[in-house]
Amino acid sequence: MNNHEIDYKLYGDDMQFVEVELDPDETVIAEAGSLMMMDDQIRMETIFGDGSSKQGSGIMGKLIGAGKRLVTGESLFMTTFTNEGTGKKHVSFASPYPGKIIPMDLSELDGKLICQKDAFLAAAKGVSVGVELQRRIGTGFFGGEGFIMQKLEGDGLAFVHAGGTIHRRDLKPGEVLRVDTGCLVAMTGNVDYNIEFVGGIKTALFGGEGLxxxxxxxxxxxxxxxxxxxxxxxxxxxxxxxxxGSESKGEGSIAGGLFDLLGGDRK
Structure with a gap:
């Protein structure tokens, strides 16, 4: 086991946050700006990349790790939170928009998870946050996530967030599921991912579901x-x-509509 073993608890329904419990010397990594609150004696440190051992200990390894995050649209930096006290301490991270936080135990997912570019929230130290390149041209251009998606590797716990309600679907060998390109949150590494044209000019142009x-x-x-x-x-x-200036005129109100009708000016 290379990753720190952390405990957690989820709070809330549609605007969730996750509280991570750290034993002494345990560390969790998180997206810059996702912190909600933390106990005393937790040391916060900003680092390049994700701080995993796969980056290497040299400056070049750190730059490569940071560069991978840059091409996925994330910040160059991540933040680590380490318990430097003698007892258990807690640190909490919040979702950036309404939705759910999904705990992902990578040890139960063959050590690899592919997810949309902005899905990663936090993880146990040792989880590698990298890049997954889409090898098919059609998938890259029309897949909604471009050529690049996030790749989480390791044997520890990671937290992924997404919008609305989250549905998990276990696919059998050969079973096919068609999904709106923007609705895909994550998938295990053994899922075959491709892009298909909706079909039919009328459906494509007027169906309202994209091409x-x-x-x-x-x-x-x-x-x-x-x-x-x-x-x-x-x-x-x-x-x-x-x-x-529409806000200053009270757009949406009866008075605002009356002033618009009469061409009045409130100044």
Whole structure:
């Protein structure tokens, strides 16, 4: 066992946070900015990459680890939290948007998990956060996640977050599941991942479901989210005021509509 063995507890329903319990000298790594709260005598340190032994101890290994995180759209830095006290201490991390936190025991997933680029939240020290390149051209261009996805490797515990409700699906050998490209959260390394055209010009142009979907072929395990952050953001943007100064006029209220109708100015 190369990873630190940590205990945890999840709180909340749709806006969750995870509380990690650290024994003396145990360490957890997390995305920069995900900290919610922590006990006294926990030392916080910012590092390049993920701090795993796979990066190597030299400066070049650290730069490579940080570079991998950069191409996945994440920060160059991660943060470690180490219990320097004599008893058990707790540190908590929160999701960046509404959804669920999924505990992933990599020792039960053949040591490898592939997930969307912004899914990783925190993990036991020793878990490697790397890059998974999509080798198929179609998957890279139309897969919703581009050529690059996150790859978590090790035998420890990792926490992945996603939007809405999370559904786990265990695929049998040869079983196929078609998923909206934005709804795919994570999959085990043995799942065959490809992209297919929806089919039919009318369906593609007017169906409202996009031109492509992900085809996942078992055996393996897949996690799917009901509300991708991109879908949530697009709905929020569509409902937001589109004109400068509309907030000051109270758009959406009766008074605001009356002033717009009469062409009045509140200044």
């Amino acid at each position: 492509f979907f992900a085809t996942l072929r078992g055996p393996g395990t897949v996690w799917v989210q009901s509300l991708p952050f991109s879908r949530l953001a697009s709905r929020v943007f569509a409902a937001a005021p589109q004109r400068a």
